[in-house]
Amino acid sequence: xxxxxxxxxxxxxxxxxxxxxxxxxxxxxxxxxxxxxxxxxxxxxxxxxxxxxxxxxxxxxxxxxxxxxxxxxxxxxxxxxxxxxxxxxxxxxxxxxxxxxxxxxxxxxxxxxxxxxxxxxxxxxxxxxxxxxxxxxxxxxxxxxxxxxxxxxxxxxxxxxxxxxxxxxxxxxxxxxxxxxxxxxxxxxxxxxxxxxxxxxxxxxxxxxxxxxxxxxxxxxxxxxxxxxxxxxxxxxxxxxxxxxxxxxxxxxxxxxxxxxx
Numbered sequence: 001x002x003x004x005x006x007x008x009x010x011x012x013x014x015x016x017x018x019x020x021x022x023x024x025x026x027x028x029x030x031x032x033x034x035x036x037x038x039x040x041x042x043x044x045x046x047x048x049x050x051x052x053x054x055x056x057x058x059x060x061x062x063x064x065x066x067x068x069x070x071x072x073x074x075x076x077x078x079x080x081x082x083x084x085x086x087x088x089x090x091x092x093x094x095x096x097x098x099x100x101x102x103x104x105x106x107x108x109x110x111x112x113x114x115x116x117x118x119x120x121x122x123x124x125x126x127x128x129x130x131x132x133x134x135x136x137x138x139x140x141x142x143x144x145x146x147x148x149x150x151x152x153x154x155x156x157x158x159x160x161x162x163x164x165x166x167x168x169x170x171x172x173x174x175x176x177x178x179x180x181x182x183x184x185x186x187x188x189x190x191x192x193x194x195x196x197x198x199x200x201x202x203x204x205x206x207x208x209x210x211x212x213x214x215x216x217x218x219x220x221x222x223x224x225x226x227x228x229x230x231x232x233x234x235x236x237x238x239x240x241x242x243x244x245x246x247x248x249x250x251x252x253x254x255x256x257x258x259x260x261x262x
Contacts, residue, residue, distance in 0.1 A: 024234055024235050024237045025232055025233065025234050025235070026117060026232070026233050027230070028114075028117065029231070030228045030230055030231075031112070031113070031230075032109065032111065032199070032227050032228055032229050033047035034046050034048065035227035036081065036082060036225060036226065038059055038082045039081065039082055040062055040063065040081055042082075043059035043060050043061050043082040044082075045057065045058065047109060048108065048109050049108045049109065049110070051105070051107075052103065052104070053101075053103045053104050053105075054101060054103025054104070054105055054205060055087055055089045055103065056089060057086050057105055057107050058085050058089060058090075059082055059083070059084050059085070060082065060083060060085055062083070065091040065092040066085060066088060066091060066092050066223070070173050071170065071171070071172055071176070072093070072136050072137055072138060072166055072170050072171045072172065072176065072178065073092040073093045073094070073136075073137075073170055073172050073173050074093060074136070074173070076177060076179060078183075078223065079132075079134070079223055081225065082225065083223045084225065085224075086105040086107065086202075086203040086222045086223075086224070087103075087205060087220055087221035092171070092173075093219065093220070093221045094171065102206055104202065104203070104205070105205070106200055107200070107201050107224070109198070110196055111153075111196065111197045112195075113127075113192060113195060113233070114194060115194040117235065120235045120236065120237060122194045122233045122235055122236065123235070123236050124192060124193065124194075124233075124234045125191075125192040125193075125194065125232065125233050126189070126232045126234075127189050127192060127229050127231045128186060128187070128188055128229070129153055129158060129199070129229050130184050130185065130186045130187075130226065130227070130230075131151070131184060131185050131224060131226050131228070132181075132184045132225050132226040133151075133182040133201075133224050134179055134180070134222065134223045135149045135161050135163075135181075135220065135221075135222045135223075136179040136220065136221065137220030137221055138166055138167070138169065138218055138219040139163045139164055139218060139220075140163070140217035140218045144168070144217050145218060146162040146206060146218065147163040147203065147205045148160060148162050148163075148202075148204045148206075149203050149204075150204075151199075151200065151201050152198075152200050153197055154192070154197030158187055159185060161180045165178040166178050166218075168217075184226060199227075199229070201222070203220065205219075206218060
């Protein structure tokens with residue numbers, strides 16, 4: 001029995017030495033599916049959950065008019081590859097304010113931070129959320145209602161932009177361009193528990209000055225691409241010091257058994 005305890009103690013101490021400092025974290029890479037929205041040849045919203053009470057969210061090539069035109073009817077070639085669009089269904093930002101209802105448009109993805117990796121429990125995650133966005137269109141003028149474009153992760157607000165800087169004309173290539181951009185956006189979020197979190201992009205298109213659900217004075221659209229979430233997990237592995245103490249305790253137990261046996 002003494003030999004067994006001593007061998008176990010030596011194994012535990014050796015394990016503590018082999019782990020070394022910092023061995024309890026592991027980078028698991030990008031946890032977003034289809035953050036590039038396909039390719040220019042085949043734009044796609046695969047992997048995303050869509051929600052809309054107005055124009056359906058869609059994916060487009062960088063050659064689409066909403067990206068290539070200027071003024072406040074497009075994104076002025078901001079995107080160099082496929083991207084997602086909220087608030088407009090085809091071509092450049094179009095339609096007459098007052099000609100469509102107020103609406104909420106979303107794309108979301110459920111991000112899973114695993115509770116274990118390789119059979120070892122995880123205790124927390126640190127993540128870096130990155131993406132690029134463009135937001136443009138017609139505003140309602142001073143004192144008018146605003147459209148709101150925002151992003152969140154698990155209920156944590158990442159950013160929020162309003163349409164108040166946009167000119168009250170168009171949308172048209174000849175109207176002034178007051179495009180709002182995140183190029184790129186990046187945020188570090190520390191200490192997340194293992195579990196599932198929704199990453200959501202939302203464009204709220206408002207009603208008119210009277211608060212009606214109809215006849216909005218605004219007309220905007222938002223584009224999104226380059227979404228990634230790089231995650232680093234902390235594993236529930238004992239620190240080397242804890243393993244060494246356990247090894248000493250086992251060695252002491254073996255020594256006590258030897259004294260009692262003699």
